[in-house]
Amino acid sequence: MKVKAAARYFSNRTVFYTVLALAFLLPFVFILTAVDTLEGVNDCSSSDCLGRRLGPRFLGRSGDDSAKLIKELYKILQQINSEEIPVGEKFPESFSEFLSDMKDKEYDAKTFAIRLKAMIENMDKEVKRSRLAEQLHKHFIATAIPKGIHCLTLRLTDEYSCNSQARKQLPAPELLSLLFDNSCHHFVLATDNILAASVVVTSVVRSSLNPGRVVFHVITDKKTYPGMHSWFALNPLSPAIIEVKGVHQFHWLRRESIPVLKAVTNYSGVRNHYHGNHIMGTNIFPYLNKVVFLDDDVVVQRDLSPLWLIDLSGKVNGAVETCKGEDTWVMAKSFRTYFNFSHPLIADKLDPDECAWAYGMNIFDLNAWRKTNIRETYLFWVQENLKSSVTLWKLGTLPPALIAFRGYVHPIDPSWHMLGLGYQEKTDIDSVRKAAVIHYNGQCKPWLEIGYKHLQPFWTRHVNYTNDFIRNCHILEPQ
Numbered sequence: 001m002k003v004k005a006a007a008r009y010f011s012n013r014t015v016f017y018t019v020l021a022l023a024f025l026l027p028f029v030f031i032l033t034a035v036d037t038l039e040g041v042n043d044c045s046s047s048d049c050l051g052r053r054l055g056p057r058f059l060g061r062s063g064d065d066s067a068k069l070i071k072e073l074y075k076i077l078q079q080i081n082s083e084e085i086p087v088g089e090k091f092p093e094s095f096s097e098f099l100s101d102m103k104d105k106e107y108d109a110k111t112f113a114i115r116l117k118a119m120i121e122n123m124d125k126e127v128k129r130s131r132l133a134e135q136l137h138k139h140f141i142a143t144a145i146p147k148g149i150h151c152l153t154l155r156l157t158d159e160y161s162c163n164s165q166a167r168k169q170l171p172a173p174e175l176l177s178l179l180f181d182n183s184c185h186h187f188v189l190a191t192d193n194i195l196a197a198s199v200v201v202t203s204v205v206r207s208s209l210n211p212g213r214v215v216f217h218v219i220t221d222k223k224t225y226p227g228m229h230s231w232f233a234l235n236p237l238s239p240a241i242i243e244v245k246g247v248h249q250f251h252w253l254r255r256e257s258i259p260v261l262k263a264v265t266n267y268s269g270v271r272n273h274y275h276g277n278h279i280m281g282t283n284i285f286p287y288l289n290k291v292v293f294l295d296d297d298v299v300v301q302r303d304l305s306p307l308w309l310i311d312l313s314g315k316v317n318g319a320v321e322t323c324k325g326e327d328t329w330v331m332a333k334s335f336r337t338y339f340n341f342s343h344p345l346i347a348d349k350l351d352p353d354e355c356a357w358a359y360g361m362n363i364f365d366l367n368a369w370r371k372t373n374i375r376e377t378y379l380f381w382v383q384e385n386l387k388s389s390v391t392l393w394k395l396g397t398l399p400p401a402l403i404a405f406r407g408y409v410h411p412i413d414p415s416w417h418m419l420g421l422g423y424q425e426k427t428d429i430d431s432v433r434k435a436a437v438i439h440y441n442g443q444c445k446p447w448l449e450i451g452y453k454h455l456q457p458f459w460t461r462h463v464n465y466t467n468d469f470i471r472n473c474h475i476l477e478p479q
Contacts, residue, residue: 076110076113077113079110079113080110080114080117083114085118086114089118091115091119092115092119093122098115098119101115148195148474148475149194149195149473151472151473151474152194152195152473152475155469155472155473156226156227156230157227160226160229160230163230165233166230166233166234167230168233170233171242175241179215179217179243180287182287184213184215185208185292185304185305185308186288186290186291187214187216187217187291187293188291189201189216189219189295190220191219191296192221192228193296193447194227195463195470195475196296196445196447197220198232198235198463199459200294200298200299200300201218201237201242203462204216204240204294204304205240207300208303208304209305210303210305212239212240214240214241215241217243217245217285217291218244218245219246220244220247221246221247222248225245225246228244231469232244289365290308290364290365290366291363292304292308292361293360293362293364294361294437295361297360298439299437299440300436301436301437302436304436307363310412312368313410315365315408315409315410316364316372316374316405316408317357317364317365317408317409317410318362318364318412319362319363319410319411320412320413320416320417320419321356321414322358323355323356325414327424327427330423331419333355333356334352334354335350335351335356336353337356338356338402339392339393339399340391340394343388343391345388345392346392346393349403350403357409358417358439359401360437360439360441361417361439369408374404374408378400378403381399381404382400385399417437418432419441420439420441421444421452421455421458422439422440422442422443422444422446422451427452427455432455447459451478456478460477460478
């Protein structure tokens with residue numbers, strides 16, 4: 001098997017090298033004979049002689065010989081450990097080639113060990129290159145817009161221009177007052193992905209015990225607005241209320257109004273690090289008391305109305321902490337995970353062991369928020385990161401939010417929000433079924449080809465694959 005292929009199968013480095021070591025077990029028999037030669041025991045080095053001399057040892061007839069041989073093997077490997085590999089020399093690339101090479105040239109123990117070391121080091125480099133290529137491949141797929149989703153946006157935008165039904169007011173005039181009614185459950189979703197938005201909204205409505213009290217505020221960018229509006233105008237989810245707004249309709253949120261947003265828009269190198277907005281809450285919804293924010297890569301599986309009953313104890317943000325949990329990969333995030341503590345500003349202001357929290361399903365107390373300077377703190381730290389050429393952190397919009405909301409976060413039960421379905425392939429399925437909200441954070445989104453097949457059904461069950469626009473854009477249910 002080629003090394004690149006092996007790297008895919010053995011993503012765990014320890015497992016891969018264990019298998020590699022087993023593959024080289026047979027050649028070690030030749031080393032054992034060569035060790036005796038090196039030590040001057042005798043001059044026998046042919047494979048025929050090897051069989052006569054070592055056969056009894058491996059059949060257990062020689063007492064402590066096996067322990068002695070292991071020590072001798074370790075000694076010869078230690079001798080060549082610090083030696084440089086000859087530059088420009090060609091080394092075997094496969095196990096069969098290695099055996100053939102060894103048979104033809106009858107190496108002494110030292111030469112054999114050096115060539116073995118060279119072969120393993122070359123394989124190590126190949127594995128690293130393969131992993132890097134795989135990560136780049138995933139990155140390009142994850143950041144690109146799938147053809148079907150792009151087609152959906154274009155077709156719905158065209159529908160907006162020629163179909164009055166696609167342009168109808170959302171919600172209907174007689175329902176507008178519900179947008180400001182605090183007896184309703186208000187959800188906020190910011191996205192430019194129409195298909196993902198439809199799944200989030202549909203899953204919330206289907207899971208709600210009282211969908212008539214569900215009010216969705218969907219916020220998108222200017223170019224996606226016509227298509228997003230068309231989708232929800234033509235596919236209502238009554239009795240839930242759905243409002244679609246573009247950021248261009250909020251004067252304070254335009255890039256001219258916030259220098260940071262202007263910088264993020266103008267510099268593509270910086271723009272890649274910023275997606276979403278953690279500071280829009282109080283400005284966009286001045287009359288609301290509480291809202292639940294949902295990311296566009298979540299699926300809701302349980303009624304979320306109890307979130308409004310949680311006493312946040314004067315805090316602003318109800319969120320699941322991510323520094324403790326059974327999954328030590330997904331739930332082991334502290335400030336050290338997100339920030340560059342070699343930078344003096346970060347080292348001086350933050351604690352590397354402070355617990356992080358999850359973004360993507362949060363209950364916000366807007367009344368408490370209005371009494372803080374969270375927005376100003378957030379913008380200040382984004383500006384500082386831009387000034388430092390993005391050296392304070394590299395992982396998107398959560399780090400400045402972690403700083404801005406310090407002291408304003410109230411931990412909620414982890415069962416409300418399960419993370420990692422976009423990068424933890426070994427996610428526990430039973431835990432997925434029990435979670436109120438599952439989050440496909442990570443590169444392997446459920447609408448992408450690289451999405452994990454066993455986790456996709458939790459998302460695809462909320463896609464209407466019989467819809468004409470979806471069918472005409474060849475968006476097919478994964479098999």
